[in-house]
Amino acid sequence: MNARADSPFDACLKEALVLSAEWVPRWLTALHGSLQQREAAAGNLHDKQAFGRARVVLESHRDLLGERFLSSLADALHGTAEADHRPSAVRSSAGRSLDSLSFDDLELMDDQQVQQTVELSRVQQVVKMAADEDLVAFNARLSRAQGHEVVRHQANPLRPEVVVGALMRALGSLHLDEAVRARWLQLGAVPLGNELQKLYRRLTDQLDRWGVQPAGYVVVQNVPGRPAAPQPPRRTDSVPAASLIGTDALLTLDHLHQLLVGNLDQSGHGVSDHGASGSGNAMVRTLAAEVVTLMLRRIHEDNRLLAPVRELVQGLKPALLQLARTDPRFFADRLNPARRLLDVITARGLAFTSEQDRGFAAYAQQLQATVQALQAPTASLPELFPRLLLSLAQNDVVTLAPERGLAMQTLVKVEQRNLLAERVAAEIASRNDFDRAPGVVRRFLSGPWAQVVAQARMSATQPGGAPPADAPALRYMDLLPDLLWSSQLALASRNRPRLIKVIPGLLRTLREGLDSIDYPRPQAEAFFQTLMGLHEAAYKTQRSDTGPDPLPSRQGERLPETWVHPGEARDSGFMDDLSIDTQPAFLDTEPMASDWQRLREADARPAGPLPVGTWVDLREGDQDLRCQLTWASPHGTMFLFNAANGRSVSLTLRGMERLRELGRLRVVADHGLVDDALDAVAREALRNSRQIAGQD
Template identity: 55%
Template structure:
């Protein structure tokens, strides 16, 4: 990023800070005027009193609301003013999920709907100015393509800030609702002028707008507003297909958030004939089935458009839709129950499908055959469908687990043993550092002891099998330390050459024996032995001082003290060495890739070790290739991670290796939880959007 762009972004954010302090009080005045107009046009005395009360309460809280609103927005701006990072993390707008909705009460649902309506009104008012401002702001941040969610001042952020401010006040809900109704249009006008002013500023600073990437949508029935409002994810480039959210047609019933909430809570009347009522009688039971069927339809439509799955996998997944619609007739809430066999089967099928990026990938044909067979059998079932689904799920999971169990089990067992040995080696290294003669030894010796030799001692202590040739090796390898540390100190060893002659050969022989016991590569330790023999020779030839010790130590080679494992262990676990990672190229193109002619669902760079949890799917960069893999296991102490790639190939990383991969931008999250949950969350957001437009 050049200095001119850095400076433009900083100037823009500072100007935004100044302008926020001006337009927020002006908006409060406009809100008060809007309430006054509604009061004067009210058709009844009671309605006039309602708006009079709202104005009176606003007068009492005006100063507090204005100052807190300015503080909230200023905090957002301050959070992105660092120009050291190309994409500072802005505060994220909370997105509605099905789990959130299930935990809400009726008032919270209504408040969420009201906020959605305000957001919709504001977005419509600022659409043109927002597009122009975001394009120039992204360019000022050094981006070549527009990413709307990196705009920290987008309307949803502003409305969320206002929501937090109003939520912190002890107000009657009806008063808050009237403020939102009366203030939405003035807020849109204020933001319209705000964005236009900042756009002109960036234009005067010479910042040219970044480009918008346009992708042809395979399903044109959804609107751009629906994409932005219903399925926005932080950091996504504007190359998202329109079909990335559930679309609705004129024939689709409109699912509102209130209806979905009542369905989840089981609050709808269950009257009506359970057998003959097909959803047309108007009874409560008919409404329940109609809503449940609509949820299933929208959920499956979302999964059909999820390009993280191969097109052929999506076709397989769609085959189960008739089965789910039949389940919804007798169990309308099945999709909200994570333990329901029907949902678990859909989860398993879609999750396993994430493993494949090509139909030629190892294991794809077996997956497709198994999945097709299970779904086909369920579609033919006429009776006892819930029981049949449960049995099908058990068979499906049993066959899935049977395929990789042996290889994965060996890799996990190997890595668990490696972690145990390395943790013990750290304790052994601590014992060595605690010795009185350890600090006086040359650095090359100290590094050798706390690195390879600690591994030798740890291996000897753990290997307690009855077939051991030398059960006392562990103690011998520690006993040799006294002679090794003494002989490496020139000032000490040169004063007792007789002892040096006596112990030197024993020390060297024991060290080589210990390293051979763990198959430590000879070439990796040769530099250390050359240095140690040089120390012995120098001590034998002439008497040295402590100053000579320090001078020689500065010229001795270093020894890598990082995590180490046997060659056989590395092979069994697919170990990727830390040093190898640094030699590989990083992600040069951070735009979503394409597959099957459709845009890839935008994956996100991993930014924290907290995102590495078993079950999540990742794209991992190796050389110039991306490997789709699942994190299947992390060691008990979090020092080793096992990924499973195509054909059940194992890839293991140390904690340091994983951190380097993250720092180099070579790990991307494909899915950190189930695709079914993603689809259901999109349904909830679609219901919210429909409610806001009602």
Template identity: 60%
Template sequence: MDADLQAFDACLKEALVQTREWVPRWLDRLNAGLKDKELSARHLNDKQAFVEARTALESRRDLIATHFLAALADAVGNAMPGNDFQAQSGKAVSFDELELMGDDQVQETVELARVQQIVNMTVDHEIVELTARLCTTLGMQVVTVEANPLRADVIVSALMKTLKGLNVGPAIRSRWLQTGAISLGNELQGLYTRLSNQLDRMGVEPAGYAVVQMPEGRPNSGFAPLGERSSPTQDEAAPGNDALLTLDHLHQLLVGNLGQPDDEPRREAGTTGAGNAMVRTLASEVVSLMLKQISADERLLPPVREMLQGMKPALLQVARTDPRFFADRQNPARRLLDAITEHSLAYTNEQDRGYAAFSRQVRGIIDTLQKPGSDLADRFPGLLQHFNRSQTEAMAPEQVQARGLAVKTLVRVEQRNLLAERVAAEFRSRNDFDRSPGVVRRFLTGPWAQVVAQARLEVSNATGLGTSEVPSMRYSDILPDLLWSTQLAVASLNRPRLVKVIPSLLRTLREGLDSIDYPREQTEAFFQTLMGLHEAAYKTQRAEPLQDVQPSQQFEDDTEPWMQPAEARDTCFMDDSLSDTQPSFVDTQPMQREWVELKAEMVAQPPSQLSAGTWVDLWQDGQAVRCQITWASPHGTLFLFSGANGRSLSMTRRGLDRLIEQDKLRVVADHGVVNQALDEVARQAWLNSAKTDGI
């Protein structure tokens, strides 16, 4: 084992050994803390509550220690680099998830946020030093936080898992966390210090931290993912700003549980609690925060962000009558905002084709919404319908037709390739398959499997033909003769049969390859080899097998979809073999998100799993082109991209992955701008909850 990896392994082992020492010590400090609060409690109810919490702790002390050690060992193992692991964190709560959570889950998330906040503040310096040294042991030159399996959120998540597994009420668990958070941070601070000193003695130097410089003169670059900012801005931290919206309030708003005065009648389902001032205030705050995030989203052009702020008065008015409109994806106001922000991602410059018309239409929508009147809610459906229709009409008829043909062709290509895989498996299962030369096996599982698959797909058009006339049957029936004729040891013993089968065999092979328009130049080497095998079998009667010929590179097993030349033209197919010859984004203007961040996201979502609707920047023909995945095949093997300029192209899953690896394709947005802004609203509510009634 490499010396650095040995240091990494030794550090983890030492951490688990020391955990057996500090966990019991922390439980003792927690018990003492509960007793101190019990003695200092002014009210009888508070005193009784701490007595109950301390008694429950004392009766479960050994159980907590045992389960916590086991959970921590398991969590550290799962958090090792290379494992797809996410510690439970308030940051992971999305806006949509919050609506589905129960009250207990929300409270648990808030408790976790508060504990993590205190622990992280306590170990801030020590965890940075330890992470930097652990990254060095893993061969990293730049620090990656997730490379440290001993990070505080992993340990706090293990503690939460342990406490949830005990038969205690939420109130007791909450008092344990409130009382023990500071001492937990102190214990981890000492642990991290000792581990860093151990690595230092082993000669492990800390890795460096990457410094990302914001480019000058490019307003829509350097986009930082929402929820990743290190500290709030002065505006965010202003007294009273964002202070009202807690995670619990946001959750109650989403599920409609915020009460309303008894003397005010309940409204329709979509406007529950609309008469309650608290509801209206919270809804207005959500709208303001959402638009604030959109205005800071540098993936959108500055004029677009400015125009969208013009919708704020109308959206605030909608929030007063329908406080949950932003959470309802089918609400016309939400759909209109989604549609505008979605389409705006197509433009990277105000001079892009189509932007001027798009800008005029958005300004027209805003002018309509700003007109006074009580019919504001009724304007959104018509504006949405008109906007969507205009975007459809903006596409030239030939572009619409070409895109439809491309999708239809790609569906057929995937069907044929999936069927070809099954056909190849059938060929491999034959008893005589493994005895044939490798070049023949590769041909059968490659081009010929495509031939048979194509014929089977077209068999419905061959009604009325005899069994012998159905192409798929004839193409499969030649297998015994092809496999037999290429085995020198057996074919040389029956030259009359060899002479008889060769003409029809070659004729059927060429007919089948022509049926899928397989390039002749790619098969010529195979036919030369095949005729050489037949000639050798005819001229000799030796029983020893012929030495296998040089493998044909064209017919190596490949699970990637194959296209006929006409299909490639119809779908504007981008051959992934060309990606190596194309330049990357080196020395060009930076994209909207740092590539380090995108690679981290791809751990949780592999590139090939990108779905329809994702916006990307693709390096093509010497420039970065903004495209959207407008179609992805059901099995994720083929993708169709469309640009704002009307151009389309398709590629395979491997081609997509390779372009990302080579920094020639970068993800701009894999989900909606509004969705991401609302996720940031949930994050802000989480932060407010951690500050409110803090530990």
């Protein structure tokens, strides 16, 4: 392998494919040997025949399986594996870890996909456990080869999930009997992990010989007095499901799936809806109760909520369990009043980081009243939830803040003006005389003056008709020839009479335009000083040559920043992009040494604009402001955050991204806590299913 011809990363992937042509046949040989051993050791005829059939089918498909496995792996490494149309949990065979299985994924599956998910999850777990020690070192080298300073597990195209996914696609192309495939995976998982361990070790050594140093693993440390980042809830007990299917049963993925899709046995007594949903079936009721109990337990363990809030939420349990008897799938319906009530309560609770925060006492009092209302004896529980939900919605201190409406209206106008200013700037830059003007003039015209013209056009009194000749929008554009000409030394110095004539009117119109947008006086005076210096130089220079000045360079010129009037900034709590880089970041939460599991979780977080509803901690000075993204402008350029104390903060898209890069804007929750809790229930069920499958 010639590492000089490629980057270390590309060379490593090529080396991996070469080595795969060696280890894949070895793995097939190991799988064949394991099948032979199990066939010989089988204690009954049925098992002997089953393992014998799996061995015979492998012998007939060995070369084809090896060829397709290598081809699928090569596609995965080059990013050309085609995505199918199955639910995302099943698409994880393309490289996603099933530890991220969600409740929504499960609802979209059919019975076969559920079984495949359990099967795939078990194989991923076994392979990963066998290869993990050498995978850690390999990740560190490969991340550095990709140009990362810290390890990014998900950026590794050779991680176990990808390799197992390639194997699953290869197996899927052979149309095998399910029993045969299951035995291959059961006996082939450990040998596959062993081969990957060897592969990672050899590739790590190769990267070391090429001089690639390991990247660092990181952990974000918590600052004293600041709420800790949410940790995955830990459980040492399993779900006691003696009432389900036996004394040793667990809540499995299949149980949960059957509950969601309503395919459970309807033979139970007391069916209350004529069997339409199975709500009267004892198993359905018990499963629903288990899910509700686990869901509330996850919420209780979520330290993003203050302890008093978590305790009050537990007071909802009796009412939710009672509801589950007649509506066992209410928690899966986002429009169900009980589910919405739980969503609103937990989302509202995220607004507070301390019991002393403004508004917390009122929120806690209302939550206490809600709990008491649901605990009171009532025969119409389903009718009570909508009334309580309406009461909560009418008292939202974040979304109903009086200043929020004004801030939204202001930001809509800001976005419209800035989008129009971009078009004006492009119109100005297309002029033939624009490129020869000094850089300071070009930047002024593309930035502040484009805003002046845009504001004048938006304020025109005759929309749809021709504006009068002295309309500001026309006058502000009519000065361009004189401004661009007078700022060029080679041209203006040859016609001093014209220069003397145009300067007074030019300066007067420029001042008028800048005043119309409340442009800061110090910045305006700085521009006028520079412009008058250009005019003075042109007046004092005698030019006998006729050639123009060299074309000024545009290198280093930045795009204009979003402009917000001072009054608009006050109305919307605008944080200027330029001020962001001048303030300190989360210096005490910079990435530090070596929690690779935390980094893997961070790798899985999506990038890009935050969805409306996201809760964040925004650092200002040495204080955090807990606020919610409550609104995004129609074109996605402006974003409004609101806090429980009535404060509004608005940011441009660039400003928001820059704050995230600096660690000054940290996501607390980008979706509902109830969603998180239900996802945890689904993963718990998957782990239980994986445990049972491993015992078979």
